[in-house]
Amino acid sequence: MEDYKEFKDSELRHQDAVCVNESEKKESFFSNLKYLIVGILFGIVFVKAEIISWFRIQEMFRLQSFHMYGIIGSAVTVGAISVFLIKRFNIKTLGGEEIKIEPKSFNKGQIYGGLMFGIGWAMTGACPGPLYAQLGYGATVVIVVLLSAILGTWVYGKFRDKLPH
Amino acid sequence: MNQPIAWYIAGPLIGLSIPVLLIIGNKTFGVSSSLRHICASCFPGDISFFNYNWKKEIWNLFFVAGIFLGGIIASLFLSNSQEVIIHPELKNFLAQNGITNLSGLVPADIFNWTTLFTLKGFLMMVVGGFLVGFGTRYAGGCTSGHAIMGLSNLQWPSLVATICFMIGGFISAWLIVPFILSL
Numbered sequence: 071m072e073d074y075k076e077f078k079d080s081e082l083r084h085q086d087a088v089c090v091n092e093s094e095k096k097e098s099f100f101s102n103l104k105y106l107i108v109g110i111l112f113g114i115v116f117v118k119a120e121i122i123s124w125f126r127i128q129e130m131f132r133l134q135s136f137h138m139y140g141i142i143g144s145a146v147t148v149g150a151i152s153v154f155l156i157k158r159f160n161i162k163t164l165g166g167e168e169i170k171i172e173p174k175s176f177n178k179g180q181i182y183g184g185l186m187f188g189i190g191w192a193m194t195g196a197c198p199g200p201l202y203a204q205l206g207y208g209a210t211v212v213i214v215v216l217l218s219a220i221l222g223t224w225v226y227g228k229f230r231d232k233l234p235h
Numbered sequence: 236m237n238q239p240i241a242w243y244i245a246g247p248l249i250g251l252s253i254p255v256l257l258i259i260g261n262k263t264f265g266v267s268s269s270l271r272h273i274c275a276s277c278f279p280g281d282i283s284f285f286n287y288n289w290k291k292e293i294w295n296l297f298f299v300a301g302i303f304l305g306g307i308i309a310s311l312f313l314s315n316s317q318e319v320i321i322h323p324e325l326k327n328f329l330a331q332n333g334i335t336n337l338s339g340l341v342p343a344d345i346f347n348w349t350t351l352f353t354l355k356g357f358l359m360m361v362v363g364g365f366l367v368g369f370g371t372r373y374a375g376g377c378t379s380g381h382a383i384m385g386l387s388n389l390q391w392p393s394l395v396a397t398i399c400f401m402i403g404g405f406i407s408a409w410l411i412v413p414f415i416l417s418l
Contacts, residue, residue, distance in 0.1 A: 079287050079288050079291070082283070082284075082286070082287040083287050083288070083291065083292060085284065086284075086372055086373070086375040087265070087268050087271070087375060087376065087380070088263060088265045088268075088375060088376035088380030088381060088384055088385055088393070089262070089263045089264060089265020089266070089267075089268045089295065089376065089379070089380045089384065090262075090263055090268070090292070091260075091261070091262055091291055091292050091294060091295075092261045092262070092263065093260055093261035093262070095260075097260065097294065101260075102293060102294050102297045103297065104259055104260070105256075105259075105260070105262070105294045105295075105297040105298040105301065106297045106298070106300055106301040106304070107301060108252060108255060108256065108259075108298060108301060109297065109298040109299060109300060109301015109302045109303075109304070109305060110301040110302075110304050110305040110308065111248075111301075111305065112249070112252060112298075112301065112302055112305060113301060113302035113303065113304065113305015113306045113308070113309065114305045114308060114309045114313065115240065115245050115248050115249060115305075116302065116305065116306070116309075117305070117306055117309035117310070117313070117314075117340070118239060118240045118245070118309060118313060119239060119240040119241075119242065119244075119245030120239050120319060120340075121245065121249075122340055123319050123340050123341075124340065124341045124342055124346070125319045125321050125325070125329075125337060125342070126319065126321070127404075127408075128321075128325055128329075128408055128412070129321055129322055129325055130404075131401075131404045131405055131407070131408030131409070132322075132324075132325060132408055132409070134321070134322035134324060134325055135321070135322055136242070137242050138242075140242030140243060140246060141242045141245050141246040141249065142246065142378075142382060142383070143246065144242065144243055144246030144247050144250065145246040145247065145249040145250035145383050146250065146382070146383055146386045146387055147246075147247075147250065148246070148247045148249075148250025148251055148253075149250040149253040149254075149264075149383055149384065149386070149387030150386070150387040150388075150389065152250070152251070152253055152254035152257075152387070153253065153254075153257075153387050153388050153389075155254075156254060156257060156258075161258065163257070163258055163259070163260060163261050164258060164259055164260075165260070165261075167261050169257050169258070169261055170261060171257070171263055171388050172263070173388075173390060174375070174385055174390040174392040174393055175392065176391070176392040176395065177375075177392075179373045179374055179375060180374050180375060180381075180392050180393075180395050180396040180399065181395065181396075181399050182373060182374075183369070183370045183371065183372065183373025183374030183375070183396075183399075184370065184374040184381075184395070184396040184397075184398075184399025184400050184402075184403065185370070185399050185402060185403040185406075186366050186369060186370030186373065186374075186403065187366065187367060187370030187371045187373075187374055187377065187399075187400055187403060188370070188399060188400040188401060188402060188403020188404040188405075188406070188407065189366055189370070189403040189404070189406060189407040189411060190362075190363045190364065190365070190366025190367035190370055190403075190407075191367065191378075191400065191403070191404050191407070192403070192404040192405075192407035192408040192411070192412055193358070193359050193362070193363030193366070193407055193411065193412060193415070194359065194360065194363035194364055194367060195340075195341055196341075196367070197266070197267070197367065197371070197377045197378040197379070198266045198267040198269065198270060198367060198368075198371060198377050198379075199266035199299070199302055199377070199378070199379055201364075201367075202266075202299045202300075202302040202303040202306065203302050203303065203305060203306035203309075203340075204306065204340050204341060205303060205306065206302070206303040206304060206305065206306020206307040206308075206309075206310065207306040207307070207309060207310045207314075207339075207340055208306075208307075208310050208339075209339060209340060209341050209346060210348075211346050211347055211348050211351060211360065212341065212346065212360075214351060214360050214361060214364065215360045215361075215363065215364035215367075216364065217364070218360065218361045218362075218363075218364030218365045218367075218368065219270055219364045219365065219367045219368030219371075220270050220273050220274060220368055221364075221365060221368060222270075222364065222365040222366065222367065222368025222369035222370070222372075223267075223270040223271050223273075223274055223368040223369065223371075223372045224274045224278065224282075224285075224368075225365075225369060226284075226368070226369045226372040226373055227271070227274060227282050227284035227285050227372070228280075228282055228284075230284050233373065
């Protein structure tokens with residue numbers, strides 16, 4: 071029974087998500103601090119490379135600069151080589167667990183939702199990650215954009231069953 | 236330290252976060268899920284989509300709290316000293332639309348508390364933010380989850396999503412944003 075509950079919960083967590091905790095270990099508050107540190111480094115790179123600059127996003131979509139394409143392209147290259155190496159050499163986590171990456175299945179949401187997100191991305195100059203960094207960088211009004219994004223997510227959840235997938 | 240980082244350094248650093256998160260805790264890289272966990276922890280209601288054990292995903296909230304702190308640290312100690320250097324055509328276009336302050340990450344001429352209560356500001360910030368939140372969840376991920384993590388794992392649905400992000404962005408930057416700026 072307990073197993074079934076856990077299975078259902080995992081299924082629900084995987085719904086419409088790429089990014090999921092695949093670990094079966096329980097982590098303490100202190101153990102979670104390592105994600106905070108990765109986040110901090112990430113936030114600094116976001117700011118210092120101007121990835122979260124509204125101006126740079128306009129430039130990207132207006133095809134006036136290679137900067138953002140270079141960043142995404144080289145990030146994917148490094149990411150793909152890493153994932154390949156992890157799979158090829160069966161690299162384990164520091165805790166000794168098998169590394170799992172759930173494959174994605176296709177649904178129409180990736181088209182409709184993708185287009186909607188793209189439109190919002192060029193308007194706000196931010197995808198979800200950069201919103202947190204822009205806020206931290208001192209653009210206080212971005213809290214409104216973030217709250218609105220949370221509301222958008224909530225409304226999606228509310229009407230999920232009625233949307234084409 | 237007050238110069239922007241080049242793409243060929245920043246890109247690989249971001250790519251490295253994929254193996255780092257996998258190796259330190261079996262976590263797949265992504266940010267937009269944090270918005271869902273905030274919904275699930277604060278106002279799940281009776282919506283099944285939000286009734287899961289969000290504590291299992293609390294690492295993701297630590298991660299985004301870190302991104303927020305990273306933004307603060309960068310602004311205090313490492314801020315890019317000059318205004319952003321952008322293509323002259325974009326600079327002209329923005330100037331024609333009243334955007335001349337290029338110093339922050341977002342154009343202060345629009346992204347401010349006064350403009351928020353105008354139609355222009357409402358569309359840019361509130362509607363734009365809503366589309367980001369709704370669209371990323373509908374698509375099942377954002378730039379980090381699909382475009383970086385998904386493509387790195389050679390998932391074709393992530394490629395479809397990434398192409399759609401770009402199409403949406405082109406439509407928005409060429410048609411919608413200029414329209415809103417002209418209001």
